[in-house]
Amino acid sequence: MSGLALKGTTWVTVRQYRRTLWLAGAVVVLVGAVLGALWIWDVRVPDTYTRGGRTLPARTDTGRDLLSSAVGGVADGMLLLPVLLGAFVAGPLVARAYESGTYKLSLTQSVGPAAWLRAKLLTVTVAALVTALALTVLYRLAQGHLTDTRHRDFDLGPYEVTGLVLFAQLLAAVAAGALLGLLVRRTLLAMAATGTVLGVVLLVLGSLRWSLLPVRTITGPNGDMLMPRDNGLLMDTGLLTSTGARFDREICWQEANAAPGVDADHDLWITAHEQCLTRNDITAQYVDYHPQSHFWPAQFIESGILLALAALALFAAFRVLRTRHP
Structure with missing residues (x-):
């Protein structure tokens, strides 16, 4: 098991953000518990009413309606994941180290600047992608049970959760947070700048997404x-x-x-x-x-744009780091 133990900057980053990681895990468990409970309710508790001593099926299905509302809430909530990740995790990830001066200690422990930054970004990225994947699986399982036309893949929320765009947004959030954190080196300023920049980018891409393909x-x-x-x-x-x-x-x-x-x-x-x-x-x-056939091309185009922006931001971040720590 020693080979699987976290070491160096990775261990420090996990330790530093252990509460955030526990919170992410708790959110996944809570979402799974709520969706699972409503699923069981829908399957095992039929909605009925009594008239004249007879039990008749109800016109409404309370369990299914609540499950549908919960599924919609999960999709809407996951829209906030990239901004929350960028503002509260990726933004201060580097900025806090510079503001507190802890980066100096890390760079004196036989860890190069590039390896130090790479370990931090990799740790946060893996945790974010695993959390998003778990929530996406829960969403797809519940949505597949519903076959609910109220949550179409084209709609805001289901569109991001159903395809690849959410994961590309998370990668862009980490990259943007790293770059802005290196540039401003102040925690609160980095949080505000990352949340603002990422929010603007996502809003612009969201407004243009269906203009990228001919109707x-x-x-x-x-x-x-x-x-x-x-x-x-x-x-x-x-x-x-x-x-x-x-x-x-x-x-x-x-x-x-x-x-x-x-x-x-x-x-x-x-x-x-x-x-x-x-x-x-x-x-x-x-x-x-x-048409429905445009769903995946739109996903690939938007994800490609986000990944290109993330790559540019990461390239700029490592260039800034190399300039300050040759």
């Missing part, structure tokens, strides 16, 4: 609103004129709503709406959407 378009006659095929992600919908030009359906809705007397007579609203469509030569409608 697919389906058209059909004007009538009942078209919906994306195969439960795809709706991006835009509207009307088409006879020439194929796009027309915003809101224009005719607003014009019909502004017509006099429509509040008292719905038929007047329909007439005003139809007149607007005819006047603007509307003959069809369209839907822009991302």
